[in-house]
Amino acid sequence: MFVNPVRPIPQIFTLNRINLMKFFRIALVTLVLLVNLVIAPPSWASKPNLTQGTDYTEVTQAIDNLVKLKETPADSPYTPEEIAQKLGDLKLQKYILETAQDWAQCRNETGKTLAVYAHKPKKLAQGNTLYFLGNGQVTDNDWDCDGVYLPIGTKLPGDTEGLTEPLAIKVVDGTQLVAKTNLETGVVEFNITPANVFKSGGIDWLIPNLTQADIDAKIPDAPIED
Numbered sequence: 560m561f562v563n564p565v566r567p568i569p570q571i572f573t574l575n576r577i578n579l580m581k582f583f584r585i586a587l588v589t590l591v592l593l594v595n596l597v598i599a600p601p602s603w604a605s606k607p608n609l610t611q612g613t614d615y616t617e618v619t620q621a622i623d624n625l626v627k628l629k630e631t632p633a634d635s636p637y638t639p640e641e642i643a644q645k646l647g648d649l650k651l652q653k654y655i656l657e658t659a660q661d662w663a664q665c666r667n668e669t670g671k672t673l674a675v676y677a678h679k680p681k682k683l684a685q686g687n688t689l690y691f692l693g694n695g696q697v698t699d700n701d702w703d704c705d706g707v708y709l710p711i712g713t714k715l716p717g718d719t720e721g722l723t724e725p726l727a728i729k730v731v732d733g734t735q736l737v738a739k740t741n742l743e744t745g746v747v748e749f750n751i752t753p754a755n756v757f758k759s760g761g762i763d764w765l766i767p768n769l770t771q772a773d774i775d776a777k778i779p780d781a782p783i784e785d
Contacts, residue, residue, distance in 0.1 A: 607680065607732070609656040614731040614754070618656065622649045648752045652731045659733025664784075665704035666697040669740040669747060672774050674708035675781055676727065676764060689765050690781035691774060699782040706730055706753070707738060710769045714746045727766050728753035 609615060628635040629642050637645070662680055667673040671694060678687040680703050687705045690698075698704045706729040712721040730736050730753060737750040759766040 607659070607662055609659055609732045612656075612732055615653070615656045618649055618652045618731060618754075622646065622653065625649065651751070652734075652754055655733045656731055661700040661733070662703040663705065663730055663732050663734045663736065664698045664700055665692065665707060665730075666735070666737045667692045667694055669738050670694055671740070671771060672777060672779060673738055674710070674769070674774050674777075676705040676708065677702045677781060678705065679703075687764065689767075691777040691779045692781040692783070693779035696779065696781065696783045699784055702782045703732060704730070704734075704736065705764075707736070707749075708766065708769070708774075709747070710771050710774055712770055714744065716746055716748060718746075719744075725759065725766050725768060727757045727762070727764050729755040729757065 625642055625646050628637065629639070629646070632639060635642065665673070665675045665677075667675075673692045673694075675690055675692050675698060676687045677690055677698055680701075689708060692698060706727055709715070709722060709726045709728065711723065711725055713726075714721050728749075730751065734751060734754075739748050739750075740746070741748055757764060757766065759768075
């Protein structure tokens with residue numbers, strides 16, 4: 560009786576099959592990675608580089624100017640103590656711009672509604688907008704909180720009478736600003752010195768004539784953290 564012997568599978572066929580399986584595995588992993596990049600971009604892709612903005616340029620230039628004044632005190636309109644204070648504030652702003660992981664955020668702990676300026680990053684050309692932030696709320700870190708609106712009557716440190724005209728304070732990008740009300744004095748306090756203070760007409764920000772009562776009557780509409 561003739562028996563057909565079982566022939567071994569050629570080695571080259573086995574190797575080709577293994578290589579084909581490896582190829583499909585690699586292709587599958589590559590496809591998954593590409594889908595993840597499209598649907599959910601990595602966190603490092605959205606991290607802002609704040610040293611490329613105008614805030615960083617202005618802060619470093621201001622530091623250079625003050626250092627020169629410090630070296631020639633006779634030409635300075637400031638006292639040595641004032642220069643030291645201003646340099647300290649500017650160096651803190653520079654540090655924030657160099658190390659911040661997110662855009663600026665504003666936190667409202669005043670016990671009242673707070674008016675804030677904010678814009679969507681990369682859309683500043685459209686101008687920032689005045690929003691109303693409820694008590695206990697913090698602006699969304701996907702937005703950039705540019706500063707705070709201070710209505711007529713606001714009491715600030717060193718001013719017990721209250722503002723006779725509205726002001727806007729600006730913070731540099733990356734700042735984590737907290738606004739609180741001193742329960743004993745009614746003074747609005749900030750955890751960091753503002754980068755700048757503007758009056759109506761001094762900048763292209765909207766600075767309307769509002770009182771705190773006007774702001775409290777507004778429905779909070781600022782983009783906030785979930």
